[in-house]
Amino acid sequence: MKALTSSSLYNLKPMLGSNQPVAPATATARMVRSNPLVHYANGSDSSVTNRSQWQSSCAILTSKVVSQEQSKSSVSGGGIDHVNGDNGVARVNLVPIEKSDNNNPLVSQSHYHLQKPLTVTDLSPAPMHGSNLRVAYQGVPGAYSEAAAGKAYPNCQAVPCDQFEVAFQAVELWIADRAVLPVENSLGGSIHRNYDLLLRHRLHIVGEVQLPVHHCLLALPGVRKEFLTRVISHPQGLAQCEHTLTKLGLNVAREAVDDTAGAAEFIATNNLRDTAAIASARAAEIYGLTILEDGIQDDASNVTRFVMLAREPIIPRTDRPFKTSIVFAHEKGTSVLFKVLSAFAFRDISLTKIESRPNHNRPMRLVDDANVGTAKHFEYMFYIDFEASMAEPRAQNALSEVQEFTSFLRVLGSYPMDMTPWSPSTSTSHTSPL
Numbered sequence: 021m022k023a024l025t026s027s028s029l030y031n032l033k034p035m036l037g038s039n040q041p042v043a044p045a046t047a048t049a050r051m052v053r054s055n056p057l058v059h060y061a062n063g064s065d066s067s068v069t070n071r072s073q074w075q076s077s078c079a080i081l082t083s084k085v086v087s088q089e090q091s092k093s094s095v096s097g098g099g100i101d102h103v104n105g106d107n108g109v110a111r112v113n114l115v116p117i118e119k120s121d122n123n124n125p126l127v128s129q130s131h132y133h134l135q136k137p138l139t140v141t142d143l144s145p146a147p148m149h150g151s152n153l154r155v156a157y158q159g160v161p162g163a164y165s166e167a168a169a170g171k172a173y174p175n176c177q178a179v180p181c182d183q184f185e186v187a188f189q190a191v192e193l194w195i196a197d198r199a200v201l202p203v204e205n206s207l208g209g210s211i212h213r214n215y216d217l218l219l220r221h222r223l224h225i226v227g228e229v230q231l232p233v234h235h236c237l238l239a240l241p242g243v244r245k246e247f248l249t250r251v252i253s254h255p256q257g258l259a260q261c262e263h264t265l266t267k268l269g270l271n272v273a274r275e276a277v278d279d280t281a282g283a284a285e286f287i288a289t290n291n292l293r294d295t296a297a298i299a300s301a302r303a304a305e306i307y308g309l310t311i312l313e314d315g316i317q318d319d320a321s322n323v324t325r326f327v328m329l330a331r332e333p334i335i336p337r338t339d340r341p342f343k344t345s346i347v348f349a350h351e352k353g354t355s356v357l358f359k360v361l362s363a364f365a366f367r368d369i370s371l372t373k374i375e376s377r378p379n380h381n382r383p384m385r386l387v388d389d390a391n392v393g394t395a396k397h398f399e400y401m402f403y404i405d406f407e408a409s410m411a412e413p414r415a416q417n418a419l420s421e422v423q424e425f426t427s428f429l430r431v432l433g434s435y436p437m438d439m440t441p442w443s444p445s446t447s448t449s450h451t452s453p454l
């Protein structure tokens with residue numbers, strides 16, 4: 021059960037030329053088969069491929085920030101995905117191939133199929149129901165991100181990756197179709213490192229999932245709490261159970277690892293009888309651990325929000341509630357934030373999130389004062405989520421206005437809101453995908 025690593029991606033890179041539309045699927049098939057895949061039943065994906073209209077409105081709003089990186093990715097990200105549905109990476113081959121010999125057993129049927137001319141049907145975007153969609157997540161089977169992938173795309177193949185960076189690259193290199201990324205938690209707030217990743221890469225948010233997170237304390241069979249000298253988990257897992265661990269008398273060392281299920285796997289693989297993991301009940305099942313304590317999160321309504329990322333944006337719609345995520349920075353100036361907020365308030369657009377984060381590219385603003393010295397202020401990036409679709413004129417107008425006050429503005433995505441009825445977490449919610 022090996023997760024994708026940056027070195028396994030590196031080995032694939034030479035095969036993934038931008039003018040070789042078939043290569044990614046070949047690489048994927050090989051990679052995916054050697055990796056644990058999780059198949060889910062049913063589901064739907066509203067991804068679309070006819071996106072020229074939406075891209076042009078996106079382009080207006082992001083024209084200030086088109087980077088080299090983006091132009092590169094739009095070259096390799098275009099092509100076949102546009103004509104043949106979101107998952108149809110290898111169904112057509114735009115490179116002319118000589119007609120094959122049908123009687124020749126060496127020529128496979130699927131190869132022959134690639135030579136058929138395009139038809140009108142090929143040009144209409146195929147509805148995407150999540151089937152065969154490869155969703156990259158950080159962690160190993162049993163991780164919450166895997167459950168989030170299953171909730172968003174119930175029919176998907178979840179592709180484990182050893183780091184978030186690798187999950188992003190898996191999508192960029194066509195090894196996966198989506199990446200799933202936890203971005204905030206009801207207890208711990210925003211997961212800032214992941215917001216930074218969103219900015220460093222050019223993937224688009226195409227969906228969100230709110231997942232009730234129900235943590236368990238797991239150990240090898242026969243191990244009792246008194247034996248424990250250490251608890252390991254993802255930093256979010258440790259933070260979300262801090263008080264409960266203390267209440268349970270577990271004043272033992274806490275150690276952070278890359279993901280919750282990875283912690284469970286680590287204990288099982290190394291036969292550690294002095295260590296427990298904070299992870300899901302599903303992780304206990306997969307790695308043969310027992311549940312010492314069930315539901316150890318400090319707050320029963322512990323929810324994590326995940327976003328789904330793709331190479332291309334989806335076309336925003338108005339027939340269901342949409343959310344839009346943006347990030348912006350502004351040159352120094354008074355009341356910019358007030359003006360930005362009023363652009364939404366005047367149009368009755370509700371904000372669901374606003375957050376600032378020091379700007380890595382321009383961390384400091386120095387203000388000289390001859391008499392006193394040099395004042396130093398952090399420069400900030402602002403992240404805003406608002407409840408409107410970019411297909412709505414009020415959202416387009418608000419962003420045009422925001423653009424006037426800002427030096428940098430990027431639409432991270434306009435996507436359907438997760439409207440599933442809310443229920444507190446239960447241990448069964450993680451024994452199988454939702």
Ligand SMILES: O=C(O)C(=O)Cc1ccccc1
Pocket residue numbers: 158159162163164165166202233254256257278279280281324
């Ligand atoms: O480590 C995991 O399982 C994750 O998916 C990240 C995470 C950790 C704790 C709560 C929510 C998500």
